Amino acid sequence: MNKIAIITGASRGIGAATALTLAKNGYKVCVNYLKNQDAADRICASINSSGGIAIAYQADVSDELAVESLFTFVNQNLGEVTHLVNNVGILFEKTELVNMSAERFTKVLNTNVLSAFLCSKAFVKQNSNYGAIVNVSSAASRSGAPFEYVDYASSKGAMDSFTKGLSLELASRNIRVNSVRPGFILTDIHADGGEPDRVSRLSSQIPLKRGGTAQEVAEAIVWLLSDQASYVTGSFIDIAGGK
Numbered sequence: 001m002n003k004i005a006i007i008t009g010a011s012r013g014i015g016a017a018t019a020l021t022l023a024k025n026g027y028k029v030c031v032n033y034l035k036n037q038d039a040a041d042r043i044c045a046s047i048n049s050s051g052g053i054a055i056a057y058q059a060d061v062s063d064e065l066a067v068e069s070l071f072t073f074v075n076q077n078l079g080e081v082t083h084l085v086n087n088v089g090i091l092f093e094k095t096e097l098v099n100m101s102a103e104r105f106t107k108v109l110n111t112n113v114l115s116a117f118l119c120s121k122a123f124v125k126q127n128s129n130y131g132a133i134v135n136v137s138s139a140a141s142r143s144g145a146p147f148e149y150v151d152y153a154s155s156k157g158a159m160d161s162f163t164k165g166l167s168l169e170l171a172s173r174n175i176r177v178n179s180v181r182p183g184f185i186l187t188d189i190h191a192d193g194g195e196p197d198r199v200s201r202l203s204s205q206i207p208l209k210r211g212g213t214a215q216e217v218a219e220a221i222v223w224l225l226s227d228q229a230s231y232v233t234g235s236f237i238d239i240a241g242g243k
């Protein structure tokens with residue numbers, strides 16, 4: 001069976017590690033990106049030069065028309081999409097509620113969860129009853145991230161409800177839907193927050209006393225997508241060093 005995966009926000013971080021690992025496992029992959037075309041092209045070149053098949057496609061996946069174009073492009077160039085990783089996410093700087101703007105809250109919800117809704121809808125419309133979706137949530141959906149990022153935690157809480165509902169809705173179509181909930185993972189998402197001591201502050205709070213790696217999250221995503229997880233749907237895997 002041809003396995004064709006779209007990984008959203010895959011030019012760096014967890015998405016990039018997932019795209020590379022899926023390609024190693026024989027998937028044809030589409031590396032979706034928003035801004036960094038060079039990085040997305042480098043990932044595809046590395047996959048294609050090792051005998052895999054990868055294409056890159058720029059799309060803001062919080063935009064419905066852009067998502068439709070993404071799926072049309074992949075359908076035309078690789079075939080029916082059988083696997084989807086809803087990976088994009090943004091995290092702004094630490095801010096308590098009273099200083100958080102409605103604009104920021106809306107932007108985070110749209111990027112982190114509306115995107116998963118739009119991509120899953122487009123996936124289901126073109127899929128003929130085989131495959132799997134993994135939604136990248138966060139440990140913040142459990143903690144609520146008070147005084148820091150309640151916007152982000154809310155988006156991930158919505159993502160968890162979405163995962164559960166979609167897993168039940170798609171079960172009869174043989175499409176599994178699961179989620180990973182990373183804790184503190186050492187990626188550039190933290191550089192964007194402008195908080196210089198974030199790595200040491202967060203690492204000290206983790207039972208395993210370190211941040212995780214993008215690859216450690218990618219391995220769980222790839223397992224959930226694989227036929228080895230054929231009886232797993234509606235599940236959440238915490239990848240958070242015990243936190």
Ligand code: NAD
Nearest residue numbers: 009013014034060061087088089138182183184185187189
């Ligand atoms: P990252 O910032 O390195 O990667 C996210 C990617 O998504 C970026 O390349 C960004 O350009 C892209 N993106 C953002 N908005 C987009 C849009 N509208 N359309 C297309 N692409 C868009 O971050 P990461 O750490 O690799 O995070 C990946 C996922 O893991 C996110 O959902 C994040 O919330 C989640 N997560 C990360 C951590 C962590 O500590 N790194 C912890 C828990 C959850």
